[in-house]
Amino acid sequence: MNYFSSDFKLGILGGGQLGKMLLTETRKFDIQTFVLDPSDEAPCRMACNKFYKGNLMDYDTVYQFGKMVDVLTFEIELVNLEALLQLESEGLTIYPSPKTLQQIQNKGKQKDFYVENNIPTAPHQRFVDLNALKKALEIDELDFPFVWKCAQFGYDGNGVKVCRSAIDLVKLPDVECIAEQMVPFKNELAVIVVRAASGEVKTYPVVEMEFHPEANQVEYVICPARIDSRVAQKAIEIALKVSEAFDHVGLLAVEMFQTEDDEILVNEVAPRPHNSGHYSIEASYTSQFENHLRAILDLPLGNTDSKVAGIMVNLVGEEGFSGQVVYENIEKIMAIDGVTPHIYGKRETRPFRKMGHVTIVNENMVEARRIAEEVKNSIRVIS
Amino acid sequence: MNYFSSDFKLGILGGGQLGKMLLTETRKFDIQTFVLDPSDEAPCRMACNKFYKGNLMDYDTVYQFGKMVDVLTFEIELVNLEALLQLESEGLTIYPSPKTLQQIQNKGKQKDFYVENNIPTAPHQRFVDLNALKKALEIDELDFPFVWKCAQFGYDGNGVKVCRSAIDLVKLPDVECIAEQMVPFKNELAVIVVRAASGEVKTYPVVEMEFHPEANQVEYVICPARIDSRVAQKAIEIALKVSEAFDHVGLLAVEMFQTEDDEILVNEVAPRPHNSGHYSIEASYTSQFENHLRAILDLPLGNTDSKVAGIMVNLVGEEGFSGQVVYENIEKIMAIDGVTPHIYGKRETRPFRKMGHVTIVNENMVEARRIAEEVKNSIRVIS
Structure with a gap:
């Protein structure tokens, strides 16, 4: 072609x-x-x-x-x-195939798929609606604490809630859902797998989401993850297994937990370019976007290795600001070596709206991490 | 702003x-x-x-x-x-300023500018038309051999001719022109200078044009140039001097000759992103295009260092082919690590038309050069 x-x-x-x-x-x-x-x-x-x-x-x-x-x-x-x-x-x-999308669109089906395919994931139970979940609690088939997730149409953390007691159920919507066992983890990791129609497959290095110590929000996506190489190897093997199980064509971003005893559990997948791979535009030999395109057109895949360390910071609308967007201090961060803002092109900001991201690349990861913090503390998305 | x-x-x-x-x-x-x-x-x-x-x-x-x-x-x-x-x-x-463009658009004026500003360049003479040049030959004010260049509207090697004897003059157009002394050189180099309205200035590393041994055509643009570091330093200093003399804002690509005794002579400049900087998209921390934009908008300049070695190969229409373009073997070269084709989007190919370029990046320059040759020998722009 x-x-x-x-x-x-x-x-x-x-x-x-x-x-x-x-x-x-x-x-x-x-x-x-x-x-x-x-x-x-x-x-x-x-x-x-x-x-x-x-x-x-x-x-x-x-x-x-x-x-x-x-x-x-x-x-x-x-x-x-x-x-x-x-x-x-x-x-x-x-590509990706509608069949894969079908299995992924419903989080209950997605979780069942992992279990059927012997892919490690946190134990879960499926419920047709909130009532069914409440009944399970009543008859002790489900215990607090657990993580409630709506089965469909959740996005970016919407539709997820940690439930520790009955009071946490009050505001939950009455929709199909799952209850997932809470697993203590020390890292949230992701691996992007790219697989072409021909079957050629490559993985990007394991990335790590670093959370804000108090706010419990992802602050930085860091590539490569600062983890033991055996854990990284395990994460990559599991991600490849997931991609193969789905017979997936295109990019598949596999989000995972590293538990306290260094087990890897699959959290969920996204069958497309993913926030956790944005660093690749500047840091990798081939960006996730180029490789997605290569994969779905059955072109040879590009090198997924990194040229340099990469860290990504999301630019989200500041609380308390709505309207015509202003990127405060963007010139200040652009003066720092290896800092590239990406502005998505949404003219109106709203609290927590994803407006862009900033990539920091550097030969030295410690230096990249220092600069990332400087970027995070400087730029503000206001109106 | x-x-x-x-x-x-x-x-x-x-x-x-x-x-x-x-x-x-x-x-x-x-x-x-x-x-x-x-x-x-x-x-x-x-x-x-x-x-x-x-x-x-x-x-x-x-x-x-x-x-x-x-x-x-x-x-x-x-x-x-x-x-x-x-x-x-x-x-x-x-930006760049019309005044600079005025000095550059006419090659005679451009050469005079170098002389006035004490910038080393091959000796030249200006002529209002072909007749004036012929008269200078007659009265021995000009001798063969020399390089004839039309003063205006030349482009990509058009409007340049080496004249060794009267027979070379026959097909020359009757336009304003210059005659430049032929200087034996061992390398053709270029330095891209980026200068912001604020006066902030950075240079990209010196690049080298490698010529085909027989066809006398540039085959590869190589960054960094494989030259002595003192020569590189001299080239950068001269390029900075040119940029300053023009009081230039934006990118300025300074093309230079390295003579056989390691002198640097300025050939000509382009006040814009330039073919010799295309490698920067993949190899540099900040591409020439991003830095041009930063400079003309008076934003802070980005890091001009390279992450990895970069080589650029032009994709020009093969002789004997005209019509709807086909990039033969493009999939073959895309299978090689670190190879990125850029397709400019011209649907019709013609002999020698610039249709795209390919960048090869690698940590190792020798390997990059080997791959560049493989690319050059594989891909063909046909119809």
Whole structure:
């Protein structure tokens, strides 16, 4: 297949920042792209060849969009699955496969999948609704504490709650859910696996999420993770096993816990470029976006090694600010060697809205970590 | 000035591949761009906020375009200078400055400038037309051999001819020109200087153009140049002197000769991102395009050091092929670690048309050079 400066068309469902960064790669290779997104102000509106405004959960919209392209992919999991299954049955190439998406969209199914495939994960129970969960508590089939997760449509920590007693149940929505055993862990890790249609597979180095000591929020994504090499090896082996079990094509970001006794438990996966791989744009020989593109087009995969240490800091809207965004002190951080801001292109900030990220690269990890803290303490997303 | 996701508008005259790669950076920072280019199929048509089709040499077109933007730059030197001078006199910020462009657009003036500023360059004589040159030969004020260069509108080796005897003059056009003394040199080098409006200045490492032993064409741009460190230091000092003499803001690519006795002579300059800096996208901490943008917007400059060795191979249309382009063996070279093709987005190939480039990065220069040769011998731009 001739993809380069040709009539070939790649369709992308979703036009957010992940799509935008993917478009940097399609532009580099001059591969035509069509993008579907519900928002007129989608970051992908520019730099794609054709932009269509439409509802990603609507069967007809997604189906008609799919009929216009040669290969279809998505940058968000919340898309109409039935349309994808129908398009695939009609012969359209869709990567990642709708079947994988089906197993991932529902966290209960996803967890069952790990159990069936002998992939280590925290023990869980599935419930059709909140009532069923409450009944399980009543009859002692479930005990506090546990982690409640809504089975579908959760995003970025929404739909997750630690439940220590009955009072924590009060505000939970009445939806299909799972209860997961709380496992004490010392690190949250991630491995990005890239697998091409040909079966060629590579992994990026293990990254570590460093949490704020009090706020319990991820502050830094650090590559490579500052962990024992045997633990890293184990994490990579498990991530590869997950990718293989899904027979996955494209990027698969595997989020994992390193328990206090150095076991690795899979938390969840994302079948697409992922926040934990943004560092790769500056630090890796081949960025996660380029490798995702290579994988879904069945091109040879690029080198996933790092040139230098990389740390990523998310830029989220500051609490108390809404409206036309201002990146306070952005010039100050740009004066530091190896610091690159990425601005996603959302004009309006809101508290906690993902507005961009900053990558810090350095030959020396200790220095990178010092600079990352300086960046984190300097830049503010306000209005 | 708030550039990021704001109403600020950067205007770019010219919509070719240099502009396209600059747009990758404006997208990364979400800075609004307007582009003017005569071609409907300009590589910049996508990924800018607004595209205007128009003649870059037309006074009114350039003037009206300039009135719509907050800062104006160009990615090609062949633009209407009078319009720029008028816009500047009306208060528009234009970088690089029209004055610099004025001195550079005419190679005779450019050479005079070096002489006036005590910058080493090969001796030259200026002629108003071909007849004047012929007269100088007749009266022995000029001797064979020399290098003839047309004074204006030359591009990529067009408008340059080595003249060894009267027969070489036959096909020369009757235009303003210079005759330059032939200086035997052992290396062609380049240094990219980036200078911000604030006066902050940085240089990229010296790069070396490696020529094909027979065809006398540049085959590889190699960073860092494989030269003595004292010669490299001298080249950098001279490049800085040139940038300062022009009081230049933005990127300035300074092309130089290393003579057989290790003198450095300035050949010519380009006041914009340059082919000799394309390697920087993959090899440097900050690409030449990002630093050009930082400089003209008076943002702090990024680190110009390299993470790894970089080599660039141009992709030009093969002789004997015209029409819808095919990049033969592109998949083969993409399978090699550290190889990144850039496809400019021109659908039609023609003999010698610049269609893209390939960057090879590696920790080890010898290995990079070996791979560059493999790339060069594999990929072909055909139809």
